[in-house]
Amino acid sequence: MEPILISNPGIMHGESCFAGTRVTVQTFFDHLEAGYTVDEFLEQFPTVRREQVAALLTSLRADARRGTVAA
Numbered sequence: 001m002e003p004i005l006i007s008n009p010g011i012m013h014g015e016s017c018f019a020g021t022r023v024t025v026q027t028f029f030d031h032l033e034a035g036y037t038v039d040e041f042l043e044q045f046p047t048v049r050r051e052q053v054a055a056l057l058t059s060l061r062a063d064a065r066r067g068t069v070a071a
Contacts, residue, residue: 004055018056021047028053 005016005025015024023045031041038053 004052004059018048018052021045023048025056028056 003019006019007014007016011017012022012024015026017024018028027045028041028048031044032038036044038050042048042050042053
């Protein structure tokens with residue numbers, strides 16, 4: 001299974017990025033907070049695949065259900 005996210009000191013200063021891209025997870029959440037839809041985000045960042053976003057959100061949902069999401 002391909003990782004959803006990567007963190008590499010040589011890519012975007014080690015910030016978590018969608019695997020195979022230079023798009024940080026923070027960029028995704030910044031766009032959502034600014035009112036963008038997932039579709040609009042994906043249009044602006046075509047290197048990110050819908051499956052990656054869905055997998056990230058599924059993972060966060062599972063963590064929330066277990067109560068393991070850090071505040």
